[in-house]
């Protein structure tokens with residue numbers, strides 16, 4: 174019975190919405206990371222049915238992991254206090270240290286499994302040692318698979334998953350886990366049937382992913398990552414030679430050791446001699462005994478081809494790594510060479526050329542690059558801010574001019590700074606010029622100079638001081654925006670430049686700071702502006718010794734302006750020559 178059509182419709186729509194919402198919440202309960210309802214359509218019935226039907230294989234795997242958990246849970250819980258609930262694989266140094274251990278174990282397996290397979294290294298006396306070392310390597314593998322890998326945090330849909338059950342599940346579902354499990358399968362048990370043979374340990378090589386992970390992490394934390402890259406490439410080269418030495422020994426055994434001139438003679442250290450053969454043969458050095466049999470010729474030819482293709486590409490890779498590491502230096506050299514060539518073509522005076530060269534060399538030595546901003550521009554704002562704040566905020570907070578200004582304004586300013594280097598004696602600011610930027614001294618010093626030939630030094634400003642702010646903070650009315658003094662670099666001066674346009678762009682957003690700076694600007698103008706600067710100049714020249722010009726006495730004035738003037742001029746001359754009391 175419908176009493177009111179409208180209210181009936183409303184109620185029905187509410188019920189439908191409630192049902193939909195219930196479905197979504199149910200879905201969220203099953204998977205807490207499911208996307209929001211606006212994006213994900215409600216789960217259809219068929220999909221839900223699919224979820225319910227768990228295949229036998231999945232059931233088996235779940236049962237397997239449950240039993241593993243049952244056995245390992247006490248150990249895992251105990252290790253929580255040492256390793257933490259989960260591990261951040263990107264920043265946790267302990268994890269990187271652990272990866273180095275696993276890499277060591279992996280390398281032990283990779284190099285020795287092959288060597289032991291080909292060379293007669295399984296002697297009665299050596300077997301116990303091999304056995305002991307194998308066990309140590311296996312323990313490292315197992316520890317990694319049980320305690321470290323399942324703890325590794327991962328990123329899902331932008332979220333860092335730190336929940337242990339999730340990290341464990343993520344690892345267990347990954348191919349890495351499959352490789353890890355296969356790599357620790359104890360085929361060694363077959364020793365009982367077939368004897369002590371390293372072939373049963375060949376599956377240990379499947380843990381190669383850990384080696385690559387270690388390599389990536391190491392690169393990301395090293396200041397000079399190219400050093401590791403070169404070492405790694407050399408490692409690949411040595412391993413190729415090692416494999417070749419192994420093949421050569423097997424080939425020699427196949428032909429009969431010492432049977433022909435080409436094969437290994439059986440004298441001295443087998444490994445060393447075979448490695449020596451591999452080096453000469455793969456690097457195409459030559460000077461080897463000529464192969465005679467078809468087998469020997471084929472082997473040798475394959476070696477030469479491998480040497481040409483594989484070795485040349487590895488050596489090329491090494492050149493790339495070193496090239497990338499010195500790219501900055503190459504760019505600097507090219508820039509300097511081009512500038513010098515340009516100056517020579519345009520007959521620039523040698524003095525200027527020398528200054529330009531000095532600037533290039535000093536800039537490179539001081540900051541390791543020509544333009545820092547080029548590098549920072551590529552970064553997201555938040556990173557640039559972090560770097561700028563870290564390097565310069567403390568210095569900025571100490572600057573008197575900015576005291577009382579908004580902190581955020583200072584941060585905004587830091588982001589607009591440009592670094593620039595002046596050579597000794599360079600004029601940074603010239604009196605009377607329009608002030609379009611202000612400077613903060615990063616390192617070195619500048620001098621405010623004046624008088625004839627700029628020989629009077631009013632003040633020397635050091636690292637952390639600001640200059641060029643007076644004209645910047647004045648309006649262009651009445652020439653207030655003109656530089657009030659000359660400022661010269663004393664030694665090499667590394668400065669930050671803040672352009673007027675940038676400063677005013679920032680100040681628009683900080684009216685309070687704008688007022689503070691305007692007030693300080695007026696004060697500075699009074700204290701150091703043209704009038705004050707003139708007085709200071711006079712003082713430095715020595716004229717200020719006599720203080721203010723005294724008023725002409727009344728009775729002298731009575732004698733007339735001319736006498737008065739002559740008298741005073743005479744007095745001035747005497748003052749200038751002798752120290753008049």
Ligand SMILES: Nc1nc2c(ncn2[C@@H]2O[C@@H]3COP(=O)(O)O[C@H]3[C@H]2O)c(=O)[nH]1
Pocket residue numbers: 602608621631632639640641642643644645655656657658659660701702703706709
């Ligand atoms: N006129 C003057 N300028 C000074 C003095 N000490 C430092 N300076 C700086 O020298 C700068 C010259 O250019 P600005 O006038 O823009 O700003 C000036 C000040 O920042 C001083 O005693 N007098």
